[in-house]
Amino acid sequence: MKTHAGEVEAATTGPAFRPALQRALTHAVSHLENLPTARVSSSVTLKALRGRLDRPLTGGGVDPATVVDDIVADTSGGIVGSAGGRFFAWVIGGSLPAALAADWLVSAWDQNAAIHACGPAVAVMEEIAGKWLRDLLRLPHDAAFAFTTGTQLAHVTGLAAARHALLAQHDWDVERRGLPGSPPIRILCGEQRHGSVDRAVRLLGIGSDNVVGLPVDAQGRLARDPLAAALDDAPDTPTVLILQAGELNTGAFDPFAELIPLAHGHQAWVHVDGAFGLWANASPSYRHLLEGVELADSWAVDGHKWLNVPYDSGYAFVKDARALREAVSHRTSYRTPVEGARDQMDWNPEWSRRARGVATYAAIRQLGRKGIAELIDRTCRHARNLVTRIGALPGAEIVWKPTINQGLVRFLSGGPSATEAEHDARTDAVVAGVVRTGDVFFGGVTWGGMRCMRVSVCNWQTNDADIDRAVTAVRAALET
Numbered sequence: 001m002k003t004h005a006g007e008v009e010a011a012t013t014g015p016a017f018r019p020a021l022q023r024a025l026t027h028a029v030s031h032l033e034n035l036p037t038a039r040v041s042s043s044v045t046l047k048a049l050r051g052r053l054d055r056p057l058t059g060g061g062v063d064p065a066t067v068v069d070d071i072v073a074d075t076s077g078g079i080v081g082s083a084g085g086r087f088f089a090w091v092i093g094g095s096l097p098a099a100l101a102a103d104w105l106v107s108a109w110d111q112n113a114a115i116h117a118c119g120p121a122v123a124v125m126e127e128i129a130g131k132w133l134r135d136l137l138r139l140p141h142d143a144a145f146a147f148t149t150g151t152q153l154a155h156v157t158g159l160a161a162a163r164h165a166l167l168a169q170h171d172w173d174v175e176r177r178g179l180p181g182s183p184p185i186r187i188l189c190g191e192q193r194h195g196s197v198d199r200a201v202r203l204l205g206i207g208s209d210n211v212v213g214l215p216v217d218a219q220g221r222l223a224r225d226p227l228a229a230a231l232d233d234a235p236d237t238p239t240v241l242i243l244q245a246g247e248l249n250t251g252a253f254d255p256f257a258e259l260i261p262l263a264h265g266h267q268a269w270v271h272v273d274g275a276f277g278l279w280a281n282a283s284p285s286y287r288h289l290l291e292g293v294e295l296a297d298s299w300a301v302d303g304h305k306w307l308n309v310p311y312d313s314g315y316a317f318v319k320d321a322r323a324l325r326e327a328v329s330h331r332t333s334y335r336t337p338v339e340g341a342r343d344q345m346d347w348n349p350e351w352s353r354r355a356r357g358v359a360t361y362a363a364i365r366q367l368g369r370k371g372i373a374e375l376i377d378r379t380c381r382h383a384r385n386l387v388t389r390i391g392a393l394p395g396a397e398i399v400w401k402p403t404i405n406q407g408l409v410r411f412l413s414g415g416p417s418a419t420e421a422e423h424d425a426r427t428d429a430v431v432a433g434v435v436r437t438g439d440v441f442f443g444g445v446t447w448g449g450m451r452c453m454r455v456s457v458c459n460w461q462t463n464d465a466d467i468d469r470a471v472t473a474v475r476a477a478l479e480t
């Protein structure tokens with residue numbers, strides 16, 4: 001047998017990485033290969049997990065391969081099958097093979113992706129991935145970007161740029177002077193929004209009292225008139241308008257082409273929460289729903305949901321690159337700038353950081369433009385089928401039939417005089433019953449005052465057989 005000389009040398013004289021990594025590879029591949037048949041929900045109690053994992057903190061430590069084997073044994077039954085195709089709760093994606101593999105390399109390379117000089121190759125990969133993302137999501141070609149942990153921190157990043165730009169218009173240098181004494185910033189947004197918006201506002205010191213929730217329609221969309229009235233109400237207040245590309249429950253899109261020019265007419269900054277929904281812009285079949293979204297000033301979107309890259313992966317885009325740079329950049333004497341290179345620290349809110357953009361680079365290369373469009377179209381089709389077929393079961397009712405990948409159903413309590421409270425209780429009981437089977441995973445949510453089961457399809461692996469199995473599981477739960 002011929003062996004590569006370098007390999008022999010590494011195996012005999014290099015540090016002993018191979019046994020632990022090989023164990024991890026074996027365990028990981030068997031986990032992934034079992035996903036199509038394995039239980040989706042956890043089958044272990046909190047007490048049991050603590051009992052197993054709280055091993056004695058030894059003085060001498062443990063052999064690396066044994067550590068890996070123990071972790072796998074101790075977590076058995078406690079890993080939720082969200083990486084597989086039968087998980088429809090919250091808004092969760094899996095990992096594409098190339099993205100997962102690239103993410104392992106990121107760990108092995110262990111580059112500090114703070115600055116180019118510290119990891120030139122990963123810095124350039126993030127630069128290219130950012131350019132590809134702008135192209136796929138159809139955002140302005142000169143928008144600046146940051147690779148964040150998720151949409152939550154992408155909101156913080158985009159809104160930090162907004163805060164800078166809006167206060168600069170009032171001759172207030174917020175980076176130097178801070179917020180005390182500055183003109184208060186007002187946040188306009190729909191009443192139906194993701195909680196990460198409010199948290200970003202709090203973290204930036206803008207304060208939740210300055211958030212104005214405007215009424216929305218039955219899908220969760222903001223209308224022109226209440227927005228126009230709010231903008232007219234305090235014309236001189238620095239204002240951020242937050243719009244949604246993909247409402248969490250209905251997948252609805254705000255009417256960007258109408259609202260963004262209106263807000264810009266009042267000097268407002270427009271930020272878009274597009275955590276999953278902005279990806280619909282990568283599909284020729286769905287992008288008509290997002291017309292005008294490219295007119296905004298900043299966008300927050302996730303890689304770890306619909307693009308199917310591992311956690312944690314989000315992106316912030318800011319049209320006014322200078323505003324983002326002024327808000328987050330930091331200069332130090334040890335920075336070692338490289339002429340013409342992109343230092344991530346000029347754009348990202350962290351200092352030392354993982355080169356998380358590498359997994360995105362790999363995912364985009366694996367799928368290509370067409371593969372990404374097909375991923376969007378396929379998951380939307382599965383979501384529609386799933387909601388339609390569950391809605392046709394006796395005792396079920398469709399609350400929102402997906403326009404993209406998100407839908408809602410509920411389950412009705414029998415009897416002609418059943419109350420809304422009884423329907424709510426029935427819905428929660430059926431969702432719990434379905435999750436208990438371990439066949440599929442759904443979650444409950446309150447929408448329009450009703451308890452509903454939310455259906456979200458984001459995983460690249462979901463196929464027709466998974467949809468059949470989900471319908472069967474719900475039918476069985478309805479019969480008990």
Ligand SMILES: *Cc1c(COP(=O)(O)O)cnc(C)c1O
Pocket residue numbers: 091149150151152153194196246247248273274275276302314
């Ligand atoms: C998931 C989600 C968020 C938060 O994103 P994270 O990646 O979890 O930080 C924000 N908005 C919407 C619409 C979401 O679906």
